Amino acid sequence: MNAVEIEQALSELAFQPFNAAEFPFAFLAAFGNKDTTLKRLRTGNNNASDVAGGVLLRNNIHLAVCASGAVGDTLKALRTSLATTKAKAKFILATDGQTLEAEELVSGETIASAFPDFPNHFGFLLPLAGISTIKEIKDNPIDVRATGRLNKLYVELLRENPAWASDERRSDMNHFMARLVFCFFAEDTDIFNGNGLFTQTVDQMSASDGSNTHEVLSEIFRAMNIKVADRATALPRLPNWANGFPYVNGGLFSGSTEVPRFTRMARTYLLHAGALSWREINPDIFGSMIQAVADDEERGALGMHYTSVPNILKVLNPLFLDDLRAALAEAGDNERKLLNLRKRMARIRVFDPACGSGNFLVIAYKQMREIEAEINRRRGEVHLGSEIPLTNFRGIELRNFPAEIARLALIIAEFQCDVLYRGQKDALAEFLPLDAQNWIVCGNALRLDWSSICPPTGTGVKLAADDLFDTPQDQAQIDFENEGGELYIFGNPPYLGARWQDDAQKSDIQALFAHRCKNWKSLDYVSGWFIKASDYMGHGRALAAFVTTNSACQGVQVPTLWSMLFSDGCEIFFAHTSFKWQNLASKNAGVTVAIVGFGKNIRGARRLISATDDGNSIVKIAENINGYLTAGPNIEVQKTSSPMGPQAEMTFGNTPIDGGHLLMDTQELQALGLSAEQTSRLTRRIYGSSEFIRGIPRHCLWISDGDLAESMSIPAVRNRFDLVKESRKKGGTTAREIANRPHQFQRMNEGQIHSIVVPGVSSENRPFLPVGLIESGSVPSNKCFALYDAPLWNMALIASRLHWVWIGTVCVRMRTDFSYSNTLGWNTFPVPLLTEQNKADLTRCAEDILLAREAHFPATIADLYDPETMPDNLHHAHEQNDEVLERIYIGRRFKNDTERLEKLFELYTKMTAAEKVKPAAKAAKGKKKTS
Template identity: 65%
Template sequence: MNPVEIEQAVSLLAEQPFDPAEFAYAFLAAFGNKETTLKRLRKGGTNASDLPAGVLQRNNIHIATAAPDQVTATLAALRASPATTRAKAKFILATDGDTLEAEELAGGETIACAFTDLPNHFGFFLPLAGISTAPQIRESSFDIRATSRLNRLYVELLKDNPDWGHAAQRHAMNHFMARLIFCFFAEDTGIFHGQRRFTGTIEQMSARDASDTHQVLGDIFCAMNTPLQERTRSGLRPWADAFPYVNGGLFSGSLAVPRFSRIARSYLLHIGSLDWTRINPDIFGSMVQAIADDGERGQLGMHYTSVPNILKVLNPLFLDELRAKLDEAGDNPRTLLNLKKRIARIRVFDPACGSGNFLVIAYKQLREIEHAIHERRGEAGRKSSIPLTNFRGIELADFSAEIARLALVIAQYQCDERYLGQQEALMVFLPLSSQNWITCGNALRLDWLGICPPTGSGVRLTADDLFATPLDQAQIDFENEGGETFICGNPPYKGSQGQTGEQKADLQAIFESYTKGWKSLDYVAGWFMKAADYCNRTPAVAAFVSTNSVCQGRQVAPLWSAVFSTGCQIDFAHTSFKWANLAAHNAGVTVAIIGISTQLRSPCRLFTLDEDGQTTERQCEHINAYLVAGADVVVEAQSEPMSGLNSMNFGSMPNDGGGLLLTAQEANDAIQKHGVDGQYIRRFVGSEEFIQGKERRCIWVSQSSSAAARKSDWLAKRFDAVYLQRMASSRPTTKELAHVPYRFGEVRQTGAEAVLIVPIHSSELRAYLPVGLLPPGDIVSNAVYGLFDAPLWNLALIASRLHLVWIATVCGKLKTDFRYSNTLGWNTFPLPPLTEKNKADLTACAEGILLAREEHFPATIAELYAPGAMPANLRAAHERNDEVLERIYIGRRFKNDTERLEKLFALYTEMAAGVGRMPGKPTQKKGAWHE
């Protein structure tokens, strides 16, 4: 269940008559527990409670219903219960149907409320559904509740007005929803001058059967579009005339309203009963943006982007420096005034703004700094000089663009109310400005300088007003010419395989003149290139949240060579971390934050997460395209190892249509029932077989023994099937292979070698790469790499933390799996010269790892290396291996992965002289320069 669905279920529970016997089960059901789980709890089999009226779900929550006025005492009993501790409950909850109290045991956070108020606190319990919550979500359950109600209204209106869901009317529908959101907010914040002015008017003036609700709303909207001086001749109804003039484009244009059913009218009034003073535009916008998207409505509530994550972008981009200047200014009036003028001229531009989260938070942060300046200058209560039009955006979806504008308008009012007081805020709020600062369109096709120009000239698109024509951008008179521009955002991530034809064309238009490798780039790469071009044409700094894949593997060369060729460099970066959303049990996508500029600030700032999940900052002279402190270098695939290591190759590929591959049972039957000579049946090992311990077999026949093998009717039938499959192919090379149907399509081993096996794909959750030693006779598939008859100390290298961080950086990933590459990961691995003593020590380490695994036979690699479950002796063997290897590199253990990477890249730069390539520069290879 997503958060919106949970909120709806909790609201329904709170509205029903309280049933002490059923409450606990209904509560658990509201957080996604299946009926089978609840049945087991009811029967007592999984109910670990030791209290008479208790229900205890292990590792989750202990619930008890209380006698009247005994809620606090019952909660204390739950807290003191030995069963609560034994079952590792995360929460305790007690209620008597009138009041409710709960506690989150790890942190000690508590809630106490009326039972009917439970929906306002449902965010407190989201971990019960596997959803990790940030404090902002717990404090802003209102935003999810409002989103839930708006979604139900939206769906109901489309049911009653199907034409409004068609493309021709979709914008009108979205614009109508934006008007409603404004009205709900304005009603509760005093903007409409009177309690329940909006919903109360609808309730009183529209018929209960909703037959004229659309007309009442139309009259209200007409009033808000009519200036006060024109109302005497406008013919407004008296009750509509009580509404203020708003306009600003929000109520101009068509005032058509969809027709309401009785249910839709009820939803509208219910939404109005919520406390809209609690709206948080930082969160609300990103949640509500999915309402208008049929494809995303099922993910409603998962579009939350945490404020701390956004500040990881905004702080190093410009906020940290402004706060430092504020500290330096102290109480000096002139210095403070200069800083205030500087802030008033800052433009923040998000060319993938969605519902405006980055812009809203940037605006609120700048207002906070400005307010501090006012207080130090003795001007508390002074009006802000930060224009809302300095917060520019581009968004493809028109509803999201409208919500972004609305979120900024709400944020402005809230800041005015906080810093100036409600009366002053009301005085300056209406009418809304008619200027338009959010453009609806394709950011990769629009001219960014035309939308966020550095001077008053260059705004090429015009519109009549703020909300009415979302595809256009209004002319804005600049009072901040020459100010700084900071570009930021969280563009779409689509990988090269998931892009539409239009998106491919977007990237081609941007990159074709820079690189031939643009087809392999993630869609987000287009924003980096557009930002680099913008920074090259006018001073600016840009920072985006991106999938970390743009700084790994084969994307590095085409993207960063192009970006660096514009004169941009990486100004700051935050290495890989999880950008989680509100989906249940969702670990979130792995992202990096990368800031670029042509005017590099010194020193550069590099942020990383330590082992405890805390962010650490390191200052350095330069950050390369792999987000490592060091010189610019692109790791190029090599056909042979650069460090003198043994060659690593793919395993053998059957290309057999299944004719040469067998299950273990089929192999046994072939030998025992059909008399097949066992020498022709071999163990077949691919990635899944090696990691998961699955058993497979293959037919392995050499040319010299093929005639003898054909004497077996069973084998002959298998060979005939392979022949027919290969002859049916349209590829000439496959047809040629039909004449040798007894052997694999690609043979890379004799079958007599010992093999060091390395799966191509493996989980990023393991602390070490899976690598193993197979005995002579085993055949490895093309889903793995093999080192054939290689010295055992090679295994120690592959099993090391050093090698894992290298391949994770230079090879890249497939989704969240490591994607090993022999040419890019193994052949480029920087290794100092090894003495015979070094090799002997590493051989002993490899033997130690293999022996430690043997002690846990028949445990699989997946089981042995499961996160958090690695056996102590195996972990100790790996620690010993890491220590021996790392002492060869620097004489001690590395402090962290950052230090490991810096050393590896320094070695690679030395090793690759004449082979590696510097981004944006010609390639030097085999003594010749070439592009």
């Protein structure tokens, strides 16, 4: 379940008559617990509660219903309960049907409310559904509640008005929803004269069955498009009850006033939505949530893609806000310096060319208004109007509705800032009518000319859109004078690796890169925004910062994308290395991203911001930041055919090219009718990535030429050979070349003692790479890499955090999973010279890891390396392995992954330089001989 669904379920539970016996189970059901789980708790089989009236869900919550007035004592009993501790409950909760109290045990944070009001605290309880709580949602649940109400209304209206769901009418429906959002906000903030004017008018003037609700709304919308002075002569005449609405204009209510038809239920949903306190709406949150209401693909998540303010500020602060705050601190109370800073801010333009529903733009605006308000306070001008125009906050968005919501979110943010910093009276005096200028363009950012949307020279360009809320033309421009102002480009563009781009997106990338480089097909979609920003910087000074998945700064994309950007004169002046970009999705682990700030002709030091192993952040000042987001020169890691260091040779596993006929599950193996001796000699246990990680038993025929005659005498085996032969004859060149030996794989490699295997693809969520040992009699498939009979200390290298970081940086990704490579990841892995004692110590570490795993047999690699349940002894074995290895590198543990990478790249640079010297030295030596 998502947050919206949970809020709705809790609201319904609070509305119903209190049933003490049923409440615990209804409460748990509201958080998505399965019926089977609840059934076991009801019967008492899984309920280990030791508190009267209690229900205990392991690793979740211990709750109890108690007698009237005993809530406090019951909560104390739950807190001190041995069962609470043993079951690792995260929350405790007690209620008597009149009041409700709960506590999060780790933080000690509590809530207490009247029972009917407890849904207001749903954000506090979201972790019960595995949803990471975002502070803005916990403190102010109105955004999620409003989203839920509007979603119900939207779905009901489309059910009654299917034509409005068509491509031709979807924009009309979305425009209608934007009008409703404005009306709900305006009636609760005195923009409309009279609190509740909109909802009360609909309630009083429309029939309870909803039959004429569309007519009432249409007249209200029409009124807000007619100036008050012109209403007496307007035809058709406005009804008297509509005259109380102000003139809004700005394009929001211009054009058609047609409204979809309402049912009784739709009218009820509308009134329920209006009953919320829209004064408290956060436009930076609400924009992304309401966007999901009108998006079929995102409605299932309903606002779960909200980007938290702290994450947005990771982009905006180092890009330009930190500099503004530093200038404010330096100005102190000097009126002249404060005035100059205010004038400077009035000329700053910010541009989000993938703005969605405007989150980044809204946060940037609110932060700048906060700084401006402090300037005015120090100058004694608190009631002065803002000099920061909304039209300096530009955006491009592909879809119409998010673009419309972005404009609306900025308008709401402006009004709220005016109320906060100037007072309600001044804010209201200047709010209406809305400005008809358009500053959010609807179109494909990778096809549009950014310099025409946000001219870098700062000269005035005038090409007004028809109105603020109509879908603008491809390159609508507005009138402004901003010569000499600063310009900052930022955003969170779509990532989309090369494999996941549709034809249109591939075409976008081709148009941008095909004439620039050969390897453009491997680029992520987000690369388009980087190169467009670089091109834009060629016309005028600007700085940019984008959120991107790590893959744009890893593997083959660094030599492709970043060498191109560096050649264009771009420099990275700040970067946030890998961190989780989390949202409100249930069980969400977050996608791992980086933030890259770049520009041209950068002055001053570069800042590399990274998380330490203990969860804190550190800032490293660097002379240069390369495309891998490490401090150091701009280098590119290239594939090599053999290891650069002392590590053993790693090869690709065995490729069957068999149409599946040499491979078998356990039942198919038994169906061959082989004796135990024949099974041992003619078959092998085979391991691919899935088989190794998840412990899936899989077998293969493994026939030497000497055993071919015997194998052919076994009908079931011979039949499989025939099928392999036919399959290979129909295959490609390689398959056809080996069609005459259908009893064998393309390659037949196995360890005589053991093989160290590394799955080709594995999840980045595991804290270590899933390397392991398979004994003789088992073989790796081509879905794994293998070191045959290699010394065990090689496994310690692969199992280390150092190697995890290296692979995650220089190898290609499959979505966000690691895609291992022997030539790019293992052969290039910088390993210093190892003493015999070093190798012995690492061998012992590898053995300890294997023994720790063995202690949990039959747990699989997937079980053992789940980051939330990894056994303590196994985690300790890996920690010890890292301790030993990292002391070999620098004499101590590394502070974080950034420091690890810096050392690895330093070593790589030295080792590659040494490799280049060797051929040169040989050539010189040879030349000397012939002289």
